[in-house]
Amino acid sequence: MLLLDAPVRERLWRRLAEIAEDYIEHVAGGRVSPELSVETIRALLERYDFRAPQDPLEALDFAASSLKRFQTHTPHPRYFGLFNPAPATMGIAADFLVAAFNPQIAAWSHSPFAAEVENHLCRAFGAKFGYPPGETDGVFCSGGAEANHTAMLAALTSRFPEFAERGVRELGGQPVLYISREAHHSFLKAARLCGLGTGAVREIPVDNRWAMDTDELQIEISRDISAGNIPFLVVATAGTTNSGAVDPIAGIGEIARSAGAWFHVDAAWGGAAMLEPSLRGMLEGTGQADSITFDAHKWLSAPMGAGVFLTRHPDILTRTFRVHT
Template sequence: MNDSQNSSTSLALDSETRASLWKLVAATIETYLRTVDELPVSPTLDVTRVRSFAESFTFEQSFAPEEAFRLIAAELIQSQVHTPHPQYFGLFNPAPTAMSIAADALVATLNPQLAAWSHSPLAAEMERHLVISIADKFGLPRGQVDGVLTSGGAEANQTALLTALAQRWPEVTLCGLRGLKEEPVFYVSAEGHHSFLKAARAAGLGASSLREIEVTDDLCIDLDSLRAAIHRDHANGHAPFLLVATAGTTGAGAIDPLPNLASLAREHGLWFHVDAAWGGAAALVPELHSVLDGIELADSITFDAHKWLSVSMGAGMFLTRHPDILSRCFATQTAYMPKESEGMQVADPFAHSLQWSRRFIGLKLFLSLAVAGWDGYAAAIRHQTEMGELLRNRLIKDKWKIVNRTPLPLVCFTDGETEWDTNTCQRIANAVVASGQAWISTIQLGKQKQPALRACITNYQTKPHHIDALLDVLNHVRRPKR
């Protein structure tokens, strides 16, 4: 066999080997999904062991396909926090829907190129349909919405910052910030997501352009402090251009007063962006929809399907009521991109977003929605909200103190009888994680940086007995036997 034949065989594999490998892959996935709740939620952290395993692959010798897959799959399963575990109460990492797993496999196989519309027109149109359908759930005006699928909320938030800049100063897309005579500034709650800090740095604005506004006792942005900051910036010759509201903060699930912020943004000519990466899914549940009142007034919205819609990482979304702004920001002409769609009423994704070549992000959400429907998703989100309420009630019954207020299933709490400092909270969280029975984290909230434990219902399969298991370990590590 010559080198060309050998390289082809080692990359594509022959059909018999592939068939055997696919069986192993499918069996591994099914076994994991069926037994994940029997595994410790988190691993023992051992840098030496995991680094040694990774470095043992010198790539000088070849493994048989099934052997390589079996070795690495077993180690990965042993060496990660199992976010699909129903006793994972951590960050917004869900158990993925079965259809999103199937979608990722199909996308990896077909490997569609979503830079040019003509390379995968159905994929591009499916994502367009998702943008319109989700925007409709938020109440954005039909017929003039636009948007794009993103790698996650950070990219969507950076897109919001860039579009807000371009809307306020159209010349910035040509001359950059050096062409501005004013110093742009923008506003985010102190409980807002730190991706906006990264976005400010990446855009060349710098961290000093971001104004973190203090919060109320409910951990929502303080309107009086915000008004004062805007007036102060105007008086000092700065140029406010963007106001960010958060609909479901990462720390405590707080929802900023969206109608008031929309009104304030209009008053001062600011782009109004709502970061609803997690909490936006409340729009799918009739009895929760009102908590997002005012989101329909947004100029743009960030939403992550890989959070509360439970599709595999990553699947973010940027939505806007300004149908031309993405093209104004990102359109470019090239000699090398395909020209087959010229003259058609379509947008090439590469000229419509920060990314160029990219994966077909939307299929996992499209297929999940096709099977579950809006009603299926509403039922899943409703169930998780009920589990959040059950967790609150169980904590109060066992003399824990709830320190956040939100209709969303995110609970921040501390001991109800003694006041804990940050170190105590971290010690308790570490003990819970080390037990392997659950995963929780710590948080510091509000102006006083109040330390607390944080537990979020991230899994649509979490049930009352999983809540009981969390309470059992919490109560045990709170008062260990002497």
């Protein structure tokens, strides 16, 4: 049986809680980085050939011990690698709860409470960024890369209303977008996925603070317009991956609007500054963005992955993704 018998389930849940508590309590006493031996890992996995059933508790213990041995431990107090802190206790509990209930939110009627939790949180985050009440729409996603891809599709749909049906061949010109040289590589990948190619991406030089040079941005946009290209998306980064630099958001937004382009703020990393009054000024102008990327699995300590796409255009997601079946 998929759900196992009740006594087995009870032992499994108890053991799972013991493993999690032991890990949280003792992770600081171990090493931060894992053993790096693919041969050892593959040898351990050979025992699982899927020809015979495995005891659930043994399988759980095997997975836990292997993760301890072969994983960089982000909850470790000496971990200073990427931007993923120790998950909050309530985040761990929420992950377990969601796995048990398995809500299907592709259709609102299937899990209306979960769907409205998503909507409620998107509105709350939007308000923190400065979006007016009643104007925020959004969706949770796997992380910043997916949110940035969503932003590019929304920008194309906004600038070219026929894009969703006719694609890039019917746009009447070369669409171009603008990011800083320090922006996240997900925009280059999204340009490929959208059929634009990386040749449509303009990587703008940065200043001595590693933030986008707005003079260079204006020059590049003017050059493209003169060449007959069509600026459709301008991106400001609030917290670059390499240095944490924050682009001049308000100034970039003004340039984007004057060019008739969608203005997106990638605040996947730095967006949590909106919650701290002493830091909020760094994000000035974000509330004027057409869309925002934010990652809750960074400063908010949600388990991976918890990205958010926010927009102040309540109809754009429907226009971008709606299909009729």
